Amino acid sequence: MPILNYIYLCLTLFSIGVIGVLVRRNAIIVFMCIELMLNAVNLLLVAFSKMYNGAAFANAPTSTIGIDAQIFVFFIMVVAAAEVSVGLAIIVMMYRNTHSVDINFLNRLKN
Amino acid sequence: MNTLEILFYALSAFAIVSAVMVLISKNPIHSVLWLILVFFAISGHYILLNAQFLAIVNIIVYAGAIMVLFLFVIMLMNVKKDKEPQKQNLIKFIGVIAGGSFLTLLIALVKQTSQLQGKTVLLKEGTIGLIHPLGKALFSDYVVPFEISSVLFLSAMVGAVIIGKK
Numbered sequence: 001m002p003i004l005n006y007i008y009l010c011l012t013l014f015s016i017g018v019i020g021v022l023v024r025r026n027a028i029i030v031f032m033c034i035e036l037m038l039n040a041v042n043l044l045l046v047a048f049s050k051m052y053n054g055a056a057f058a059n060a061p062t063s064t065i066g067i068d069a070q071i072f073v074f075f076i077m078v079v080a081a082a083e084v085s086v087g088l089a090i091i092v093m094m095y096r097n098t099h100s101v102d103i104n105f106l107n108r109l110k111n
Numbered sequence: 112m113n114t115l116e117i118l119f120y121a122l123s124a125f126a127i128v129s130a131v132m133v134l135i136s137k138n139p140i141h142s143v144l145w146l147i148l149v150f151f152a153i154s155g156h157y158i159l160l161n162a163q164f165l166a167i168v169n170i171i172v173y174a175g176a177i178m179v180l181f182l183f184v185i186m187l188m189n190v191k192k193d194k195e196p197q198k199q200n201l202i203k204f205i206g207v208i209a210g211g212s213f214l215t216l217l218i219a220l221v222k223q224t225s226q227l228q229g230k231t232v233l234l235k236e237g238t239i240g241l242i243h244p245l246g247k248a249l250f251s252d253y254v255v256p257f258e259i260s261s262v263l264f265l266s267a268m269v270g271a272v273i274i275g276k277k
Contacts, residue, residue: 001115001116001119001231001232001234002229002230002231002232003227003231003232004228005119005123006232007221007227008218008221009123009126009127011214011217011218011221012127012214013126013127013130013149015210015211015213015214016127016130016131016134017130018210018213019134019206019207019210019211020133020134022205022206022207022209022210023202023203023206023207024134026139028139028181028184028185029133029139029142031181032133032143032146033133033134035146035173035177036130036133036146036149039149039150039153039169039173042153042165042169043153043157046156046157046162046165046240047160047232049162049239050160050161050162050232050233050234050237050239050240051230051231051232051233053237053239054231054232054237057233057237061237061238062238064238064239064244064248065239066239067239067244067245067248068248070162070164070165070239070240070245071245071248071252071253073165074165074168074249075253075256075260077168077169077172077173078263078264079260079263080172080173081172081176081177081264082263082264082266082267083267084180084181085180085267085268085271086267086270086271086274088181088271089271089272089274089275090274092184092187092275093274093275093277095188096277101188
């Protein structure tokens with residue numbers, strides 16, 4: 001499978017996430033689109049890892065070249081889990097104060 | 112077209128359609144359910160790439176823990192689906208145009224990168240996605256970041272409790 005197919009797929013998913021952040025006003029949906037972007041990046045990292053491993057696979061089938069990318073993906077998942085717990089707590093606090101999850105209410109820094 | 116290509120294109124189409132449905136669903140709960148389908152499609156891609164450990168972790172952590180947290184929050188807040196005021200159509204149009212031109216720019220950039228032409232990805236073979244090499248690397252080369260991530264989790268837990276309390 002050419003690496004370009006994976007790159008196009010991940011770019012499409014990432015752009016869908018960007019469009020979601022730009023057009024939606026619900027803070028939870030915006031947050032979910034950020035998760036979508038993180039997942040697109042994860043998939044691309046794993047594809048590149050297998051690309052480098054595949055180049056070395058013909059000579060040494062047990063080589064571990066490219067394993068760093070998969071460890072990075074693991075750490076990205078760890079950080080995303082921590083980020084989601086804090087972010088959702090912030091959204092709940094915002095809902096308690098304004099009784100809405102509309103991000104357009106959060107413009108107090110404007111003036 | 113062999114089986115792997117059919118699986119790749121089917122999973123890709125599934126992921127993209129589900130991701131678009133996340134955007135255009137009016138009800139936030141439907142968005143969460145579509146996003147879970149995106150994560151399952153991405154886990155299928157990991158299995159196709161023989162990254163079995165990441166496939167399982169993706170299902171457990173993302174589809175299992177994070178999306179359940181989202182569902183809890185949405186159900187706690189009881190958001191009415193028609194209460195959310197929509198952005199004006201002009202703003203939506205501008206957002207879609209901006210995202211589409213971002214995608215076009217990146218694809219044009221990738222298309223003329225000479226290092227990526229002709230490179231292929233190893234499907235369904237290779238051992239680096241299995242749990243044994245990953246565990247060895249995680250506990251030898253990356254043991255310090257692994258331990259630091261536990262401190263990160265502790266601080267995230269304390270932060271979430273303090274923000275959510277009051």
